[in-house]
Amino acid sequence: EIVMxxxxxxLSVSPGERATLSCRASQSLNxxxxxxxxxxxxxxxxxxxxxSTRATGIPARFSGSGSGTEFTLTISSLxxxxxxxxxxxxxxxxxxxxxxxTKVEVK
Amino acid sequence: QxxxxxxxxxxxxxxxxxxxxxxxxxxxxxxxSYYWGWTRQAPGKGLEWIGSSxxxxxxFHNPSLNxxxxxSVDTSKNQFSLKLNSVxxxxxxxxxxxxxxxxxxxxxxxxxxxxxxxxxxxx
Numbered sequence: 001e002i003v004m005x006x007x008x009x010x011l012s013v014s015p016g017e018r019a020t021l022s023c024r025a026s027q028s029l030n031x032x033x034x035x036x037x038x039x040x041x042x043x044x045x046x047x048x049x050x051x052s053t054r055a056t057g058i059p060a061r062f063s064g065s066g067s068g069t070e071f072t073l074t075i076s077s078l079x080x081x082x083x084x085x086x087x088x089x090x091x092x093x094x095x096x097x098x099x100x101x102t103k104v105e106v107k
Numbered sequence: 108q109x110x111x112x113x114x115x116x117x118x119x120x121x122x123x124x125x126x127x128x129x130x131x132x133x134x135x136x137x138x139x140s141y142y143w144g145w146t147r148q149a150p151g152k153g154l155e156w157i158g159s160s161x162x163x164x165x166x167f168h169n170p171s172l173n174x175x176x177x178x179s180v181d182t183s184k185n186q187f188s189l190k191l192n193s194v195x196x197x198x199x200x201x202x203x204x205x206x207x208x209x210x211x212x213x214x215x216x217x218x219x220x221x222x223x224x225x226x227x228x229x230x
Contacts, residue, residue, distance in 0.1 A: 034216035043203055043220035087154055091215050095169045096156040
């Protein structure tokens, strides 16, 4: 099983600032990685797939990068609606696995 | 617009079988470009993939669930289902159904999700 590790657990950021979230895989994924956003009481929402492709309707302030075992989600200028928990997910191998999540909170 | 909706009992007794259904509207479940999957989230915890299946059967399951999982697809109703047997309190979670993109011999991200259903295991 591929283990996904996200850091930090919590990120405190002021509105308008940049947020950088990290995700590390226990083995190479090539680019088989997605990022999801989850707000309280809601289902996860796909942000990024293929490590760097924005899903339909996702604003350009969200960007993904990386390949192999190290990946990054960047939110260039945090808006109020971006405070949420973010998960990475690998789909290189079964079983599919998620990282533990990074909570982005208001500083 | 594709929509997925989970349904089923919100309370299941320990040792019994949890049974949920996901109804898909706005698209055919018989599309070989997709798998149909289940993911759960225990209260205050992260996401755990349960399993995914193509419409023609042959699901992949999370081995951490010790073969307690069955995922089936009913193309006549445009629905897919989850059965999890021998449940314990540790199976208490919000259960989500979702559509998974597949192609070129692989399967990828989940692009559409249901709103989730809370299932509590308790006597």
